[in-house]
Each structure stands twice: as structure tokens, then as C-alpha cells.
Amino acid sequence: MKNEMIDLVDASAASSLELARRNSEPTLPNNKKSRNGIYWVQMSPALIILLLMTIAPAIFLVRKSLTNDSLLNSNSNFVGLDNYQAILTDASLLNSARVTATFVGIVVLLEMVAGLFFAQLLHKKSRSNSVAGALLIIPFAVAPAVSAMVFRELLNPNYGWVNYFMGLVGLPDKIDWLGNSTTAWIALIGLDVWQWTPFVTLILIAGMSSLPAEPLEAAAVDGANSWQIFRHISFRLLAPFIGIALVLRTIQAFKTFDSFLILTGGGPGDSTSPINLEIYRVALQSFRVGYASAMAIILLITISVLTPILLRILRRATQNEEV
Amino acid sequence: MRKFPNKRIKPLSHLSKTLIWVWILFSMMPIFFMITTSLKDTEVARQMPPKWLFIPKIQNFLSVLFGGEGYSQGFDRLMLNSIIVTLSSTILCLFVAFPAALALSQPKFRKREFLSSWILSTYMFPPIVAIIPIFIFAGKIQALDTYQVLAIPYAAFNLPIVIWILKSSIEQIPKEIEEATRVDGANGWHYVSKILFPLTVPALATGAILSSILSWNDFLFALALTRSVAKTAPVGIQEFTGMYGTDWGSLSAASVTIIAPVLIISVIVRKRIVSGLTFGAVK
Numbered sequence: 001m002k003n004e005m006i007d008l009v010d011a012s013a014a015s016s017l018e019l020a021r022r023n024s025e026p027t028l029p030n031n032k033k034s035r036n037g038i039y040w041v042q043m044s045p046a047l048i049i050l051l052l053m054t055i056a057p058a059i060f061l062v063r064k065s066l067t068n069d070s071l072l073n074s075n076s077n078f079v080g081l082d083n084y085q086a087i088l089t090d091a092s093l094l095n096s097a098r099v100t101a102t103f104v105g106i107v108v109l110l111e112m113v114a115g116l117f118f119a120q121l122l123h124k125k126s127r128s129n130s131v132a133g134a135l136l137i138i139p140f141a142v143a144p145a146v147s148a149m150v151f152r153e154l155l156n157p158n159y160g161w162v163n164y165f166m167g168l169v170g171l172p173d174k175i176d177w178l179g180n181s182t183t184a185w186i187a188l189i190g191l192d193v194w195q196w197t198p199f200v201t202l203i204l205i206a207g208m209s210s211l212p213a214e215p216l217e218a219a220a221v222d223g224a225n226s227w228q229i230f231r232h233i234s235f236r237l238l239a240p241f242i243g244i245a246l247v248l249r250t251i252q253a254f255k256t257f258d259s260f261l262i263l264t265g266g267g268p269g270d271s272t273s274p275i276n277l278e279i280y281r282v283a284l285q286s287f288r289v290g291y292a293s294a295m296a297i298i299l300l301i302t303i304s305v306l307t308p309i310l311l312r313i314l315r316r317a318t319q320n321e322e323v
Numbered sequence: 324m325r326k327f328p329n330k331r332i333k334p335l336s337h338l339s340k341t342l343i344w345v346w347i348l349f350s351m352m353p354i355f356f357m358i359t360t361s362l363k364d365t366e367v368a369r370q371m372p373p374k375w376l377f378i379p380k381i382q383n384f385l386s387v388l389f390g391g392e393g394y395s396q397g398f399d400r401l402m403l404n405s406i407i408v409t410l411s412s413t414i415l416c417l418f419v420a421f422p423a424a425l426a427l428s429q430p431k432f433r434k435r436e437f438l439s440s441w442i443l444s445t446y447m448f449p450p451i452v453a454i455i456p457i458f459i460f461a462g463k464i465q466a467l468d469t470y471q472v473l474a475i476p477y478a479a480f481n482l483p484i485v486i487w488i489l490k491s492s493i494e495q496i497p498k499e500i501e502e503a504t505r506v507d508g509a510n511g512w513h514y515v516s517k518i519l520f521p522l523t524v525p526a527l528a529t530g531a532i533l534s535s536i537l538s539w540n541d542f543l544f545a546l547a548l549t550r551s552v553a554k555t556a557p558v559g560i561q562e563f564t565g566m567y568g569t570d571w572g573s574l575s576a577a578s579v580t581i582i583a584p585v586l587i588i589s590v591i592v593r594k595r596i597v598s599g600l601t602f603g604a605v606k
Binding site: 056057136141154158210241280299 | 357429431449547596
């Protein structure tokens with residue numbers, strides 16, 4: 001990330017130089033340098049907006065994280081690395097890091113496995129499968145804030161449908177889903193799996209229907225059973241699509257916020273409070289900007305360590321597909 | 324030779340087919356709950372066991388859309404805010420993304436590989452991190468609770484997806500077409516406006532749809548950066564749960580109103596949505 005930043009600053013400096021040159025010289029239509037100048041002009045609105053929303057906030061946060069700023073009082077003192085030191089010994093932050101990691105790990109794994117299973121069953125072209133495909137997209141079109149509200153109502157201990165149906169089939173029906181940390185976790189994971197498995201499934205269906213038929217047919221003729229075909233052929237050919245789904249779901253799962261705030265509110269206690277929610281609360285409810293900034297910077301550093309790895313998988317996958 | 328293994332796995336495949344339809348019907352339950360509750364009176368909505376046969380009433384929709392007293396903003400106003408913010412951020416996003424995608428799809432542009440990667444990497448930037456500075460800065464210039472303070476971040480956070488969709492669409496246009504127009508003596512502007520642009524219209528539509536859906540569904544930015552004037556619908560529905568418990572009828576009617584347009588569009592153009600959300604990697 002740092003290197004990229006420096007490169008970018010160099011690049012924009014170079015581009016303004018190029019622009020200056022372009023203005024001082026009579027331009028030739030096929031002058032290579034002037035052409036690159038045009039590209040920079042075309043890029044500039046996008047670059048300005050993206051820099052304003054990513055790099056500028058990052059720089060701002062680094063500066064704020066070295067202070068004890070608060071929105072509640074106006075005195076601001078430089079405190080050096082005190083915030084970072086406090087965070088690394090802050091039990092609640094350690095807990096929220098664990099919540100985020102657990103959540104991302106579990107939901108991504110479940111969604112990939114379920115998505116592969118459903119895609120394997122639904123990828124053949126038939127009328128019932130296209131109906132299934134249309135129905136599948138429904139959960140993930142629902143605004144996450146809305147689905148979290150609806151899940152909260154469904155899980156209501158007194159009036160909720162979930163307890164009612166569980167009672168119908170003879171299971172315990174007095175569960176206070178969101179009042180206990182284990183069941184609150186089940187609810188959160190259930191919501192995410194409900195909402196996002198269809199996305200994984202649809203990516204993999206698209207992947208499977210683009211696979212060449214010959215290797216599969218050849219294997220079938222040779223007597224391979226459907227598990228062997230899946231394991232040795234489909235799975236390998238599908239690797240780029242699995243990669244895309246995995247990367248995108250990991251990124252999105254890291255950003256999950258709505259369901260935590262609305263469904264569990266991080267509770268009971270702070271048993272389901274991820275980093276995102278923790279930062280939100282420290283910054284916008286306690287207004288401890290300095291401390292929240294340091295938390296945000298630690299999150300950014302973590303993500304920029306992961307980014308190149310995820311990006312490599314994604315780029316390889318998209319390039320394979322573009323050929 | 325092929326018949327034998329196929330026969331053996333048949334019962335298993337029936338079982339999994341059943342399983343999948345059970346899952347699909349099961350996953351329709353929350354939607355079904357939302358729609359039926361939105362058509363029930365408040366007393367009927369609370370009944371346990373749920374009443375399956377009831378006279379559908381559109382009372383909840385009428386009261387939510389035309390008479391939202393007691394809340395900081397009427398729901399009609401929240402919907403209007405959502406529409407304004409969604410449309411303006413989408414228009415801004417497309418206007419910025421198109422020229423950028425044009426530049427990034429030119430092989431002569433030396434920094435294009437690096438810039439494409441960098442733009443893709445901004446997709447990983449967590450919104451919560453951007454919110455603290457935006458909140459403070461917007462507070463300083465008195466821009467909190469305005470349409471702009473939502474529309475600009477939405478456009479920014481949707482840019483990577485939209486740029487990549489447009490870029491991959493432009494890259495698919497055969498180079499021969501551009502060369503042919505050059506030979507015919509047309510200038511670059513003519514090529515872009517008369518040939519390239521019409522060919523990119525489907526990708527622009529995909530970008531517009533995705534950017535709209537993502538802005539429309541957002542919760543975090545609207546929660547943090549608006550209070551009442553520019554508050555959007557997904558944040559507003561939280562207020563149906565208040566001191567006197569949840570007003571299920573109104574909440575469900577409001578929820579159905581929010582998700583209906585997205586649901587309809589998504590079912591119709593689902594292949595484009597999946598393709599767009601994967602940065603054009605899945606066709």
C-alpha cells in the first residue's frame with residue numbers, strides 16, 4: 001500500500017509535468033507523450049475521488065491517531081504512540097478482532113461449501129433450475145439492514161416464527177435467540193449464510209456452465225463416478241471461479257456491519273462485537289477520535305497485508321477469464 | 324457403459340434435489356413473512372400461531388407512505404431521500420468511471436496496469452475507516468445531513484466495480500473496428516461517440532444498476548452521516564422499533580417498499596448483476 005501510494009504521487013507529478021509540456025508545445029496527434037497526457041486527464045476525476053476517499057482519510061487517521069482528540073472537548077494533545085500501546089493491551093479490542101476473524105472464517109467456509117454443493121446440482125440447463133436461479137438471487141437483493149430487521153422479528157422469543165416452527169416439529173420453542181451468545185452467533189451466521197450463499201452459488205453456476213463438456217464426457221465414458229468427476233475435473237476447471245467467490249466473500253465479510261449492529265448490537269455483552277462495530281462506537285458514540293483513529297489504522301494495516309494476496313488471486317482469475 | 328453408474332447415483336441425486344428445494348423454499352420464508360405481515364392488521368400480525376388465512380389490507384402501506392406521524396421523518400420523505408441520493412451518486416459514478424475506463428483500456432497508456440490494480444485494491448478499503456474523517460470534515464464545513472455527504476462517498480466506493488465493468492467491456496471491442504474508423508479518416512472523438520459508446524451501453528446499464536443497488540441498500544454511511552433531513556429509508560425503518568415495541572405492520576410494509584424495486588430488477592437481470600459484482604470476471 002505504501003509503495004503504491006508513493007508510486008501514485010510520482011505518477012500524478014509526472015502527469016502534471018506532461019500536461020505542462022503539452023500546453024507549451026504544439027501538439028502532434030500521434031505524439032506518444034501527449035496521448036498519455038490525455039489518459040491522465042481522463043483518469044483524473046476518478047483518481048481525485050478515490051484519493052479523497054481512501055488515501056486522504058488514511059493520512060488524516062494516522063495524524064489523529066497520535067493525539068488524544070475527542071469531539072467532546074476542544075483541547076488536542078500529541079500523545080505519540082500511547083493510543084497504539086493502549087489498544088494492544090485493550091481486552092475488548094482483542095475480543096473484537098477474534099469476533100471478526102471467527103465470523104469471516106466460518107461464514108466464508110460455510111458459504112463456499114454450500115455454494116459448491118448447490119451449484120453442482122443446479123448448473124444443468126432446465127426449467128426448474130432456471131426457476132431456482134431466479135429464486136436464489138432474492139435473498140441477496142434484500143438490503144442487509146432490512147434482512148437483519150426481519151431476522152430479528154423472526155427470532156423474537158414470544159412472537160417469532162422461528163420458535164413457533166421449532167415448537168411444531170417438537171424442538172425447544174422458548175429460545176431467547178439473541179439473549180445468549182451461542183445462539184446469537186448462530187443467528188448472525190445463519191443470516192449471513194442465508195443472504196450470501198446464493199451469490200456464491202450463482203458465480204459457480206456461471207462458472208460451471210462455461211466449462212468445456214468434453215473432459216467431463218470423456219471421464220464419464222471411462223466409467224468415473226460423479227464424485228470422481230467432480231473432484232478431479234470440475235473442481236480443477238472451476239478453480240478460478242472458486243477463487244473469485246472466495247476473495248469477494250472474504251472482503252465483503254470483513255466489511256459486514258449492518259447485521260451486527262441491528263441483529264445483535266454486538267451482544268449479549270460484547271460477545272458478537274466485531275472491529276467495525278467497535279470502531280463505530282468509539283468514534284461516533286464516545287467521540288474518542290484519537291483512539292478510534294488508531295484502531296482504524298491497525299485495521300487498515302491488517303487489510304493491506306491481506307490485500308496483495310487476495311488481489312493476486314482475483315487478478316489471476318479475471319485474467320484467465322478474459323482470454 | 325454410462326448407464327450403470329448413473330443408475331446407482333439416482334436415489335442420491337433425488338435426495339439432493341429435494342434438499343435443494345427445501346433450502347430454497349426455506350430461504351423464501353423471511354420474504355414470505357415480510358410480505359404477509361405487511362398485509363396484516365397490527366393485532367393479526369402479532370397472533371401466535373401465525374394466521375395463514377386473513378383478509379389482506381393495504382392499510383400499512385397507506386399509513387407508511389402517506390401518514391408517517393410520530394417519526395423524525397415521514398417514510399415518504401425517507402424514500403424520496405433514498406431516490407435522490409441513489410440517482411445522484413449513480414450519475415456521478417458513471418460520469419467519472421467512463422473516461423477512466425476509456426483510459427485504462429488503452430494499451431498505449433503506460434501506467435494502466437498499475438492504476439487498474441490500485442483501483443481494484445480500493446475495493447478492499449473498509450468504509451468504516453473512511454467514515455471517521457468524512458464525519459469530522461463534513462461537520463467542519465456544515466455538510467452533515469446533506470445529500471452530497473452521502474452521494475460522493477457512495478460514488479467513490481462504487482467506482483472500482485463500475486470502472487472494472489466498463490473496462491472489461493471496452494477491452495472486448497475488436498481493435499479492427501477502431502483501426503477501420505481511423506482509415507476512414509474519422510477522429511478519436513468520432514470513434515468514441517459514434518462507435519465505442521453505443522457498444523458500451525449494456526455495460527453502462529450494468530454499472531448503473533449495480534451502483535444504484537449498492538447505494539440504495541447502504542446503511543452504514545447513512546447512519547453515521549445523516550440525522551433527519553437527508554436520512555435514507557434503510558436507516559429510517561429502525562425507528563419502527565421504539566419504546567412501545569415494534570410496529571410490525573408498518574415495519575414490514577416499509578421493508579417491502581424498500582426491497583421491491585431491487586428485487587424486481589435483480590430477478591430480471593441477475594446474470595448481469597453477478598457478472599458485475601465479480602468485476603466482469605464471470606460472464
